[in-house]
Amino acid sequence: MSTSPRTRTVVSCTLLVAALGAGVTACGSDGNPLADKPYDAADQISFTGPTGAGKKADPDKPLEVAAQGDGRITDVTAVDATGRYVAGELAADGSRWHSTSPLAANAHYTVRISTEDEDGAPGRKTLVFDTSMPTTTKRLDVTFGPDAGAYGVGQPITAKLNHAVKDKAQRAIVERALRVDSMPAVQGSWYWVDDKELHYRPKEYWPVHTTVQVHSNLDGIRINDRLWGGSAKPLKITIGDRIEAVTDASSHHMTVYKNGAVINEIPVTTGKPGYETRNGVKVVLEKQSFVRMRGTTVGIAEGSSDSYDLPVYYATRVTWSGEYVHAAPWSVGSQGYENVSHGCTGMNTSNAEWFFDTIHPGDIVKVVNSNGDPMEPFGNGFGDWNVDWKKWRTGSALTNGKPEGPAPEDALRLQPTTV
Template sequence: MNHTPRTRTVVSCILLVTALGAGATACGSDGNPLSARPYDAADEISFSGPTGAGEQADPDKPLEVAVKSGDGRITDVTAQDSTGRFVAGELAADGSRWHTTSPLAANAHYTVRVSTEDQDGAPGRRVLTFDTTRAKGKTRLNVTFGPDAGEYGVGQPIVAELDHEIKDKAQRAVVERGLRVDSSPAVQGSWYWVSDKELHYRPREYWPVHATVRAHSSLDGIKIGDHLWGSNARPLTITTGDKLVAVADAATHRMTVYRNDAQINQIPITTGKPGFATRNGVKVVLAKQYFVRMRSTTVGIAEGSSDSYDLPVFYATRVTWSGEYVHAAPWSVGSQGYANVSHGCTGMSTSNAKWFFDTVHEGDVVQVVNSQGAAMEPFGNGFGDWNVDWAKWRTGSALTDTGEDAPASQDAVRLRPTTV
């Protein structure tokens, strides 16, 4: 067979399609571009899904499209539901068959578009539509995104809380594929499985300033595992403000505050004394409380001992659930800038604490350096997510082939103890 003439014909077809528009096929075997039509692929392929009116597909079963004979091949297949979700699939190298590699959604309407070509290279198309059955008697996985909608600092992670444990890595991958976080400006980011029921999402670096971040789920109707299907989830949108980072140096007893990488203040401070040293590392502002009663008994210090305390504290900015704050400490002003005398908090004068309280917001970053304390926990005691380097963070994703099991989250302290 001489392939050269057919090659010239195909090239001229492409040119005529460009001229006539994508909806017209420009060439035929008779050489008249206006008389050409794609051949009907309906008799050339088989489809494993329902073909009769009123029939529905079982979402538990994969779909397959195959060529009935060896005279043609499949060139492309897309399967998409009415919400815009595509189903992943795999096409055989010889074009003989295509099958789904990700689950169908229950109670969904699908459109499958099949592109083929015959042995002479003539294109064919077939469009198939069908519905899937409801997931009756199945357990639904509910997802709740956090924090609440609003404006946050650039260190705020996105949290997804699940109401069922997901232990299996393949099931985790299904869940993770359905949990999307989009930002404008766009950044590189990833989920990390903190526990079987909690995921955190953060970018490689802090969020951009004045960004819009949207978390949403496409798991509704998607099979996750035996008897477990995804449910609808309320989307979340947050925005970020300026980049505000406060660096507390326990060695120099100074806190330097930066806005968008420019220094805006330096404050004399005191941090944790020996035996109560402040945690090193990056923390994220969790809350701001104008007044907190701080008692030593909440952190295991016996009442009446030399280290016991029961104090009214003002302008308290919380950075850990175990009770670490940046706050006003008028009783230690003489040591601020010179010595570490607190029980773990970062203390400063009342006027400086008010300035700090008024300046920072939830999601802003407080970093402690040069302390003799332990490292900030990555999870469970606030947001220590930024203390995990990016390479390690990526291993916490179920979609990373070389990943390892994520560490279990430590339980947040229920009684919210406080230190000074």
């Protein structure tokens, strides 16, 4: 005797759904083999602990779907309300599917199961459930920088964490969730500066007029038994023209470029012997129309021959330790001829005013042919561009030791995004 369509449907969706170690049987009562009827998790999933409406599942336990009777599973998708999919593995014979990536905490999930019976008749089932947030864990919150706004082509993106992450595998979980999307798209990577801070930069400077959007998918993701992903405010910045100021300390001149074309050449003075200006690429941190500069702030004893206490105007800061490009009317006679400063780059007042009005945070200030130390990569401003790309990739928990180019699971990181 032939099997009726209704009987085939019952066989095809006779499934055991085990979420967080608890089993449940779910099947549609509709005779249509393509029926897709959602069920309330409170009725369909048993939890570890008390059951009932409003109870939530433990995200530490895997999600499993198993076929019963003569049916087989053909496809399972599990996605949370933010669009994050749960990776899973389906047995070759279609008897069982289980999740291979952790569920998020405090999330709402929709699971869609496709099946077929021994005659190939299809069936579908949708289940929904919520996961809990463990009460004994800490939340890893992320703060992105800089502030929203317009910046130069050298501006790195920063991510500061409120808890340290030391383990490489756990760092990979965090890093994969921190997304940087740009238009146009660029190749870039995060670098772990320390256990609580990451920097992101492209392989080359940002293209001019790029829009960059940064967000985190970490919320609710399990990092370890005691640490779960927390909140992060998204960030949007725009990139302006490519402004680069290159100072040759040996010739005592600065050349300023805009999008590759020279727009000014300025006589300057840089650090004298014992106070040489740092070599390398620096990124403009901030601009201050007036700064009181004192030698005591950089370790020069008050009253010594090198001591100073000066009002300084049109000051463009490039290191946190006190290196600026600024007006230095007291050294005009040396500008273009010799280096007499304590490490800053000095110029006359009119040139300093022009520079101050032209330059922006994120623009590039580069010093060459100085006898000073190299600019520090981190900790004294943004020396990120002094790290070559190959070494930069070693600072990533995802790309360290891997060939150039993204891993397959990270390929979407380089896709253009409409912003």
